[in-house]
Amino acid sequence: MSKKLMNKKDLDRALTRMAHEIIEKNKGTSRLCLIGIQRGGVYLAQRLAAKIQEIEKKEIPVGSLDIALYRDDLNIRKQQPVVRRTEVPFAVNDLKIVLVDDVLFTGRSIRSAMDALMDIGRPASIQLAVLIDRGHRELPIKADYVGKNIPTSLRETVEVQMEEEGVEDGVTIRKSESVEGKGAE
Amino acid sequence: MRIHIQNGRIIDPSQGLNTIGDILIEDGKIKEVRETISPHPPLDKRGRRGGDSPDTRIIDARDMIVIPGLVDMHVHLREPGFEHKETIKTGTMAAVKGGFTTVCCMPNTFPVNDNASVTEFIKRKASQEGYCAVLPIGAITKGQKGEELAEIGTMRKEGCVAFSDDGQPVMNSLIMRRALEYSKAFNVPVISHSEDLSLSEGGVMNEGLLSVTLGLRGSPAEAEQIMIFRDIVLAELTGGKLHIAHVSTKGSVDVIRNAKKRGVHVTAETCPHYFSITEDAVKGYDTNAKVNPPLRTAQDVEAIKDGLRDGTIDVIATDHAPHHRDEKLREFDMAPSGISGLETAFSLSMRLVGSHILTFSQLIEKMALNPARILQIDKGTLGVGSDADVVIIDEKKEYTVESQKFISKGKNTPFNGWGLRGMPVITIYKGKVYEW
C-alpha cells in the first residue's frame, strides 16, 4: 500500500528552492561543487547543478560517490552492497562540497560518504542537501538543505523515483513488511 | 559341525545347477546337494526335517540365492610392510563380508613376496588370522624390478598359485619372455599388469579432453593396449599361460578377443569399477577415483561389458587396493592409486545381471568358477567333497554404500553413497559361518 507524497511539480519546486538556498548560504558559487551519493543522489546532484547554473549563469563541478566500501554494516548485511562508480573528476582540496542524497534516514550513509570524501582529499567544508528527511537519526547528522520533512514510522519506506531512471518524478511512502529496510539498496 | 541350508536357489555353474534345493555341510566339506521335490519335506517324529541331528545348524535360505564362495584372484592385502593400510586379518574379514572365500594376494608388499620365506610368512599369518583362504601370488622378478627372475619354482612349492609383478609391468620384453617360458615348468599362470610406462609417463588419469581441462597428466588407453598386445605375442611365442590383469579399455578387449580367436592361451580379468563408472568420477579431483589403470570413457565401459558378455573377459576380480585416509587426503598427483573394492564388488557386479549383460550363473562363473580353473584350485564349486565355501545372497536387499563402515581399513572408494541392491548375508568358509 503506497501513497504519493510529492509529484513531478512538487519535486521540481523543492529543487528550485534548494538551489536558491545553496547559492544564498554560500554567497555565490565560488569554490562550490556538488557530489551525489550513489545511487539516489546522483541524478539529484545533476539537476541541482543545472538549476544553479540557470540561476547564477555559472557551471559548477558535479561528481558521484560510491559509499559501498565505507559502509559500517558490511559484516551483518544479508547481501553485499553493489560497488558502483566514483567519478570525482576534479581535485576536492579546499572546495566547498555539497553532498546530495535522496533520503536522509539514520545518517549512516552520510557518515560513510564523509569518510570516502576524506580519502579522496581535504575539502574546505562539507554541506548536506537531501530531498527528503524522514527522521530516525542514529548518528549526529543534520542536513543543511531539505526538500521536504516527512515524519515516518520504522515500518515505512520512502522511495524517490526519477525520470532519468525511466519512471515519472515522484516520492512515495510505503508500508514495508518488516522493521528493517534501513539499508538503502 | 553340520549345517543344513534349506530351500535356497542353488546356482552352481560347475555342475550346471540352477534349482531350489538344500545343501548339507559336514566337517567343513559339502556332503550333499539335493533338489527339493517339495518345498517342505515332512517332519520326522522329532519335529525335524529330513533327518537332521540336533546339533545341525539350520539355515533357512528361502528367497535367497546360494552360490559357491567367490574367488578373488587380485587383491592387495598389504601385509607384510603396509599394515596401516590393511592386514591379512582385516582384508580377509572384508573379503568374507563381500562374499569371497578365497583371495589371492599380490606380492607388492614390503618386503616384496619374491622368495619362499615371505610366501611362508603370508601363509602362516593367513592360517592364524585369516577369515578365508589366502593364496599368495609371487613376484615374477626380484624386488619387482623387472631385471631378474625370482625363484618361481621354490615359491610355487611354498604355495604361490600364480606370478605377477602387479603394480608394475615387466617392461623388458626379454624378461617377460623368459618368465612365460620358465613358468611352464611349474604349470602356473603369469599375470601381467600391462602398461607401457614410457607412454603412460606419470599419468594420473585417462588421457583425453577431461585430463586437459582438469590440468592432470593423462595416461592414454594405448599404453595398456600396446602392452597387452606384446604380452599376447610373447604368450604365443612361448606357450606360457598368460592372464591379463585389470583390463580397462575397448582397444584391449579387441586385442584379447582376436588373440582368443587365434587360439592363444590367454585369459583376462576386469574389475567392477571398469564397468560401473567413467573418468567423470575424477571431476572435482576426488582421489577416491584415482586408480591404475585409470577410469576410462563410456565407450570403454560398454566394451568391457561386451567383453564380459561374449567371454573375452573371463574373470571379475576386485584389485582391492586399500590405502590409509591420510594418504588419499592430499594433492591428486601425489595420492596413491587404488580402490578398496572387496565390499562393493558383488553388488556392483549384480547390476550386470539386472541389465541382462550376464545371467546369474555366468556371473558366478566370472567370480568363482573361472578364477578357480585358471589357478587350478578346487574352489568355486559346490560339488560334493569340495570345501564348504558357500555364500547366501539376498538379491533383493537394498542398501547405501557407507565407506566409513567398511570392515576393510581402506575406506577409499568412489562408490560411497551409491544405492545398491543385492548382497551376501551369510558366508560360510570351510564350514565356518559368518553372518551380519
Place this chain on the structure above:
Amino acid sequence: MLNNKDLLGIKELSVQEINLILDTAAGFKDVLGRDIKKVPALRGKTTVNLFFEPSTRTRTSFELAAKRLSTDVINFSVPTSSVVKGESLIDTALTVQALGADFIIIRHASSGVPHLLAKNLNASVINAGDGTNEHPTQALLDAFTIQEKKRKIAGLEIAIVGDIMHSRVAKSNIYCLTALGARVRLIGPPTLIPENLKAMGVSLFHNMEDGLRGVDVLIMLRIQMERQGKGFFPSTDEYSKNWGLTPERLCLAKEDVIVMHPGPMNRGIEIVSEIADGPRSVILEQVTNGIAVRMSVMYLLSGVKR
C-alpha cells in the same frame, strides 16, 4: 552475488558471476586512481598468501589488493619438493586457518590443490595458479582489460599464442573468453596444443600468419625453456622463427589490435621489444587492472555466507 565461498577456476563460474566480478572491478579501479588507494571495506580480515611455487608478480599483486582492502596480510613461501617429507598439505592449511585466515591465496604445482583446500577449510580459497589447471584471476584481469579497450568481448577474434598445453593461464582464458562470447583461436606448434581442445569450440592454427589474420586481441604466452629439452620443440630459435611475434606478423591482425602478455616476457623469443613497448601493447595496464580485479574478487567472496 557469487555462489561459492571460493574462487577455484573459471570453469566453476557462471557468466553472471564473471560479469559481476568485472563490473565491480571497475569501481575498484576508481579507488586505485586516487591518492589514498585504500578502502576500509575488509578491515580486520586476514589474508594469507600460501605460495608453494615461487612468484613475485602475482603474489605482490594479491598482497597489494588485500592491503588496499585493509586486510592484514601474511606471506607463507613454502619451498616445493615432492621429495621433501614434512608437514602435509592439509596440515599446513589447517594451521593457516587456525591463525585466523579469512582468505587463503594459494599457488601450487599440483592441479586440484585449491579444490582440496576449499573442501576442508572454512576460509575463502582463491586459486592463484594450480599446476596446469587454471589461473582464474589472470583470465579475469585479461577480460577486464579487453573490455576496457574494446568496450565488449562477444564477437571479438582473440588469439592465444604459445604453449597452450602447459599453460594454466591459457586454459582459464579459453574458458572465460568463450563463455563471454569471443571467438578464440589457439596458435602454436602441434606438440604444444592438445587436439581435443577443439571440442571447446576453439580453432587451432599451427601457422602463425594464418592464425593472426583479422585478430582483435593477441594474448602471447611465455615459452618455458624446460619444454625444449623434452621434445616439444627443437630449439627456442626455431620456435621464435615460426611463432614469435614480429611487427610484420602483427600487421596481419586488425589495425586496432591490442597485444597482451601475462608476464614475465622472454623478449626476443615469443615477442620482440618493439611490440612489447609499443603503442598496441597493454601489458602494463594488465598489471594495474590485476589489482582492481583481485580486490573485486576478495570483496565479493567476503559477502558469501558460509
